[in-house]
Amino acid sequence: MLTEAVKRQLTAIVGPENFQDNKASLLVYSYDATPQFQSMPDAVVAPRNTEEVSSVLKLCNENEIPIIPRGSGTNLSAGTTPLNGGIVLLFKHMQDIIEIDEENLTITVQPGLITLDMIHAVEAKGLFYPPDPSSMKISTIGGNLNENSGGLRGLKYGVTRDYVMGLEVVLPNGDIIRTGGKLAKDVAGYDLTRLFVGSEGTLGVITEATLKLVPMPETKKTMLALYEGIEAAAEAVSSIIANRIIPTTLEFLDRPTLKVVEEFAQIGLPTDIEAVLLIEQDGPEEVVERDISNIAALCRENQAIQVDIAKSEMEADALRTARRTALSALARLKPTTILEDATVPRSKIAAMVRAINDIAKQYDVEICTFGHAGDGNLHPTCLTDVRNKEEIHRVEQAFEAIFHKAVELGGTITGEHGVGAMKSPYLHLKLGEEGIDTMKGIKQAFDPNNIMNPGKVFAKSERKRVVVQP
Amino acid sequence: MITAQEKKRIQTEFQEKMDYDELLNCMRCGFCLPSCPTYIESGYDEAHSPRGRIALMKAVVDGDIEPDEDVKRSLDMCLGCRACEPVCPSGVKYGHLLEQARDIIYQNHQLSTSTKAIRNIAFTGLFPNQSRMRTLTGLLGFYQRSGLQKAARRTGLMKFLPENLRTMEQVLPEVPSLKQLKNRPDHLPSLIPQKKKIAFFSGCLMDSMFMSTNDATMKLLQYAGCEIVIPDSQACCGALHGHSGEKQQAKELARRNIAAFEASGADHIITNAGGCGAFLTDYDHLLKDDPEWAPRAAAFAAKIKDISSVLTELEFDKLPLELPEQIITYQDSCHLKNVQKTFLEPRQLLQSIAGGQYKEMKDADRCCGSAGIYNIVESEMSMQILDYKMEQVQDTMAKTIVTANPGCLLQMKLGIEREGLTESMRAVHIVDLLLEAYEYAREPVGS
Numbered sequence: 003m004l005t006e007a008v009k010r011q012l013t014a015i016v017g018p019e020n021f022q023d024n025k026a027s028l029l030v031y032s033y034d035a036t037p038q039f040q041s042m043p044d045a046v047v048a049p050r051n052t053e054e055v056s057s058v059l060k061l062c063n064e065n066e067i068p069i070i071p072r073g074s075g076t077n078l079s080a081g082t083t084p085l086n087g088g089i090v091l092l093f094k095h096m097q098d099i100i101e102i103d104e105e106n107l108t109i110t111v112q113p114g115l116i117t118l119d120m121i122h123a124v125e126a127k128g129l130f131y132p133p134d135p136s137s138m139k140i141s142t143i144g145g146n147l148n149e150n151s152g153g154l155r156g157l158k159y160g161v162t163r164d165y166v167m168g169l170e171v172v173l174p175n176g177d178i179i180r181t182g183g184k185l186a187k188d189v190a191g192y193d194l195t196r197l198f199v200g201s202e203g204t205l206g207v208i209t210e211a212t213l214k215l216v217p218m219p220e221t222k223k224t225m226l227a228l229y230e231g232i233e234a235a236a237e238a239v240s241s242i243i244a245n246r247i248i249p250t251t252l253e254f255l256d257r258p259t260l261k262v263v264e265e266f267a268q269i270g271l272p273t274d275i276e277a278v279l280l281i282e283q284d285g286p287e288e289v290v291e292r293d294i295s296n297i298a299a300l301c302r303e304n305q306a307i308q309v310d311i312a313k314s315e316m317e318a319d320a321l322r323t324a325r326r327t328a329l330s331a332l333a334r335l336k337p338t339t340i341l342e343d344a345t346v347p348r349s350k351i352a353a354m355v356r357a358i359n360d361i362a363k364q365y366d367v368e369i370c371t372f373g374h375a376g377d378g379n380l381h382p383t384c385l386t387d388v389r390n391k392e393e394i395h396r397v398e399q400a401f402e403a404i405f406h407k408a409v410e411l412g413g414t415i416t417g418e419h420g421v422g423a424m425k426s427p428y429l430h431l432k433l434g435e436e437g438i439d440t441m442k443g444i445k446q447a448f449d450p451n452n453i454m455n456p457g458k459v460f461a462k463s464e465r466k467r468v469v470v471q472p
Numbered sequence: 473m474i475t476a477q478e479k480k481r482i483q484t485e486f487q488e489k490m491d492y493d494e495l496l497n498c499m500r501c502g503f504c505l506p507s508c509p510t511y512i513e514s515g516y517d518e519a520h521s522p523r524g525r526i527a528l529m530k531a532v533v534d535g536d537i538e539p540d541e542d543v544k545r546s547l548d549m550c551l552g553c554r555a556c557e558p559v560c561p562s563g564v565k566y567g568h569l570l571e572q573a574r575d576i577i578y579q580n581h582q583l584s585t586s587t588k589a590i591r592n593i594a595f596t597g598l599f600p601n602q603s604r605m606r607t608l609t610g611l612l613g614f615y616q617r618s619g620l621q622k623a624a625r626r627t628g629l630m631k632f633l634p635e636n637l638r639t640m641e642q643v644l645p646e647v648p649s650l651k652q653l654k655n656r657p658d659h660l661p662s663l664i665p666q667k668k669k670i671a672f673f674s675g676c677l678m679d680s681m682f683m684s685t686n687d688a689t690m691k692l693l694q695y696a697g698c699e700i701v702i703p704d705s706q707a708c709c710g711a712l713h714g715h716s717g718e719k720q721q722a723k724e725l726a727r728r729n730i731a732a733f734e735a736s737g738a739d740h741i742i743t744n745a746g747g748c749g750a751f752l753t754d755y756d757h758l759l760k761d762d763p764e765w766a767p768r769a770a771a772f773a774a775k776i777k778d779i780s781s782v783l784t785e786l787e788f789d790k791l792p793l794e795l796p797e798q799i800i801t802y803q804d805s806c807h808l809k810n811v812q813k814t815f816l817e818p819r820q821l822l823q824s825i826a827g828g829q830y831k832e833m834k835d836a837d838r839c840c841g842s843a844g845i846y847n848i849v850e851s852e853m854s855m856q857i858l859d860y861k862m863e864q865v866q867d868t869m870a871k872t873i874v875t876a877n878p879g880c881l882l883q884m885k886l887g888i889e890r891e892g893l894t895e896s897m898r899a900v901h902i903v904d905l906l907l908e909a910y911e912y913a914r915e916p917v918g919s
Binding site: 025388 | 524540
C-alpha cells in the first residue's frame with residue numbers, strides 16, 4: 003500500500019490524470035500474457051518524460067516501492083506482473099520517433115513506441131529493422147529491449163540485442179545515464195548497453211534507444227517443405243545450415259500446430275502430414291534464387307515429401323502470418339496454453355524434438371511444438387486447463403524435464419521469452435549457483451534497495467511456479 | 473452510484489450467468505489491442521481494451537473486485553464494434569460476453585431518472601413498435617416540411633441542444649410523409665427471369681427514416697432477379713436492446729421475427745443494415761437456452777444475408793453501372809464485417825461502377841463511432857473517433873463515402889457537417905449509390 007504522502011508526491015510529479023489507483027485500473031495491470039500469474043499493483047503511473055521517470059524512481063527508491071516498467075503486457079514469462087505490488091510504469095506518453103538518421107543508418111526512439119509502427123516508419127525510407135517478435139503489432143520497443151526479443155528472422159539477422167547501439171537509462175537512484183551511441187566501434191568502459199538489453203526491467207528504466215538499421219533486402223522468397231516425420235524435418239534443418247546456407251527464416255511446425263493454424267487462418271496449409279518447414283531467404287535476386295533452389299534440393303534429399311515455393315508475395319505473406327499466429331491458434335484447443343522456449347544448439351534440434359515427444363508421453367500431457375528451428379529455439383506448447391490441478395502438476399514436471407534436457411544438450415531454459423517469474427526457479431540449471439551469485443552482485447550494484455521489478459529473474463528459492471491471486 | 477446491494481446482486485448474477493469457459497478462453501495475448509478503437513483513442517488505456525474488459529468481467533466472477541462505477545465505465549465505453557473478434561486467435565466471442573455483462577448490470581442497477589426515461593422511450597416505446605416509429609418519423613417529416621425546422625434554427629432554439637445532437641438534427645434525412653409510410657408493399661415480383669425467392673427484413677429505422685433506401689434495396693433485388701416477400705408482422709431486430717443490456721426484450725423481438733419469416737419459404741432473408749444483420753445472425757446464440765426456439769432460431773440465422781452479398785452472388789456487378797466521375801470510398805459497417813464477415817462484396821460492387829474511382833481509406837474497418845446510441849451517450853469518445861475517421865476520409869479526396877448501415881450513414885453525415893465539407897462530399901448508403909449507378913447507366917445519352 004502506498005501512503006497518502008507518496009500518492010500526493012507521485013501525483014505532483016506526473017499530474018493527476020497520469021496517476022491511477024482505482025480498483026479497475028489496478029486489475030487491468032495485474033497481468034501480462036503469461037497464464038497462471040496475476041497480482042495487483044498499488045498504482046499505475048504514466049510519466050510524460052525522462053525527468054518525470056527520474057523523479058518517480060527517486061521517490062520510489064527512497065520509499066522502497068517496487069517499480070514494474072510495462073510496455074503492452076505481451077510477455078510470456080510473467081515479467082510484467084506486479085508480484086510484490088508497487089507501481090506499474092506506463093510509457094503511453096513516450097512513444098515518439100525522435101530521429102531517423104539516414105547517414106548513420108540509425109533510429110532513435112522512445113520506449114513506448116509500438117514495434118510495428120517503427121518498422122513501418124523505417125521501411126518507408128527503404129531501411130530495415132530485422133527483429134520481428136510475433137507480437138510486434140502490439141509490443142513496444144521498450145518491452146523488446148528489456149526482454150531482448152527474438153523473432154522469425156533471428157537466424158540470419160540476430161535478435162534485438164544485435165541492433166541496440168545506445169541507450170538512455172534512468173537508474174533507481176534517479177540518475178540518468180547514456181550508454182553507447184551511433185558508433186560502430188566503442189570500447190570506452192564496460193558495455194552497459196548490452197547489460198541493459200534483456201535485463202527485464204530489473205536494473206533501471208530505459209527512456210530512449212538508438213537502434214541500428216540496415217538496407218532493405220532487394221527480394222525475398224518463401225517456401226514450404228512437408229515431411230512425414232518430425233525427425234526428417236529436424237535433420238533437414240541441420241543439413242541446410244551444415245551446407246553453409248543461412249536462410250532468413252527457418253521455422254518448424256508440427257502436425258497439431260498445423261491443424262489449428264490452418265483452421266484459424268485458412269490459407270491452404272496441409273494438415274495431413276507430420277511436420278512443415280517454413281523457409282525464407284532474402285537478399286539480391288540471384289542469391290535468393292540460388293539459395294532457395296539449393297535448399298529445396300536439400301529438403302528433398304532429407305525425405306521431404308513435397309516442396310512448395312510461394313508464387314506471389316500474397317501467398318508468402320499468408321504463410322508467414324500463419325506461423326505468427328501459431329501460439330494463439332493453439333489456444334483454441336484448450337482453455338490454458340503454456341508456451342515455453344527451450345533452446346538448443348541447432349545441431350541438436352532433432353534430438354530435442356525427440357526428447358520433447360518422449361517427455362510428453364511420459365507425463366501424459368499434450369504438447370505441440372513449433373518454433374524457430376533454424377536457431378534452435380523451439381516452442382513446446384502445452385495445452386491444458388488451469389482448473390485441472392492434477393494435470394497442471396504433470397505439465398510442470400514435463401517442462402522441468404524439458405529444461406533439464408535442453409541444458410544437457412548444451413542449450414538454455416529460455417531463448418527469447420526471458421526468465422521473469424515463470425522460469426526463475428530453473429535459472430540455476432543454466433547458470434549454476436556461481437553464475438546466479440554473479441548476476442545478483444550486478445543487480446545489487448545498480449539497485450541496492452531491490453525496487454526494480456522485484457521477484458523476477460532470481461527465485462527466492464527453487465520453488466515451482468505458483469498461482470498468485472490478487 | 474452503484475449501491476452495495478446492487479453490487480452484490482450484480483456479482484452473484486455474474487457468477488451464475490457469465491460464460492466462464494469463454495472468459496478463460498482469453499489467453500491475454502493482447503492481439504486484440506491494436507484493433508480496439510477505444511484502446512487507441514484513450515491513449516492505450518488497458519481498461520478500455522477488450523483484454524482489459526474480459527479481465528474485469530472475470531475478476532467480478534472470481535470475486536477479486538466489485539462491479540463498481542469504474543468497471544461499469546469500462547464496459548459502457550466499449551463501442552461493441554467487435555473488431556477484436558476476427559483478430560482473436562483464441563476465437564473469444566467477446567460480443568456475447570459484453571452483451572451478457574451489460575444485461576446483468578443494467579437489470580440490477582437503478583439508473584438516473586433521465587437516463588431511464590430515454591432508455592424507456594427508445595427501447596420499450598419506440599423501436600419494437602413499427603406504427604409508433606412511423607408516427608414519430610411522420611412528426612419529424614412535419615417538423616422538416618412545415619417550416620418548424622427553419623423557425624427552430626432561426627430562433628436559436630437549437631443551441632440548447634448539445635453540440636453533436638444539434639449537428640445530428642441537421643443531417644437527418646428528409647423523411648417520407650405518414651401516408652407514404654403506411655403504404656408499404658408485402659410482395660414484389662422479379663423484373664427479369666427469376667433467380668431467387670428472398671424475404672426482406674425491412675428494419676424499423678430503415679423502413680421509416682430511411683424508407684427511400686429500403687425502396688432502392690427492393691428495386692435492386694428486383695433488377696437482380698429476385699422475387700421479394702416482405703412479411704408485415706416482422707419487428708425491430710432488437711440489436712439496440714441487446715447491446716444496451718435489455719436482453720429480455722431482444723428475445724421477444726427475436727421470437728416475433730422468427731415466426732414472421734418462417735412462413736415465407738424464401739431462400740435467404742436479406743438485410744441492408746449491417747447492425748441488424750449481425751444481430752439477426754446471432755439469434756441462435758440469443759435463444760440458445762430456449763429449447764423450443766433454439767432450432768428455429770438457428771434455421772432463421774442461417775438464412776440471413778446482406779444485400780451486397782446477394783447482389784454479388786447474382787452477378788449484379790456484371791451489369792452496366794456508371795456514375796459521373798468521382799472518387800468513392802467505403803466505410804465498413806463493423807458488424808457487417810466483424811460478425812457477418814461481409815467486406816469484400818461491397819468493395820467488389822463499388823469497384824464495378826464505371827466512372828467511379830474506388831479508393832480505400834486507411835483503417836476503413838475501424839468503427840466510425842456511431843455504434844447504436846453510443847454517439848449520444850458517449851459523445852466525447854464518439855466524436856474523437858469520428859475526427860480520426862474524417863482525417864482518413866479526407867486523405868482519399870473522395871466525393872462519396874459509402875456505408876452499409878443507417879447508424880454509420882448518419883455518423884458520416886455528421887462528420888461531413890462538422891468538418892464543413894457539405895459542398896464537396898456526401899455520404900450515401902451503398903444501395904442508393906448502386907441504384908443511382910444502375911439508372912445513370914441507362915439514361916439516354918444527352919438527357
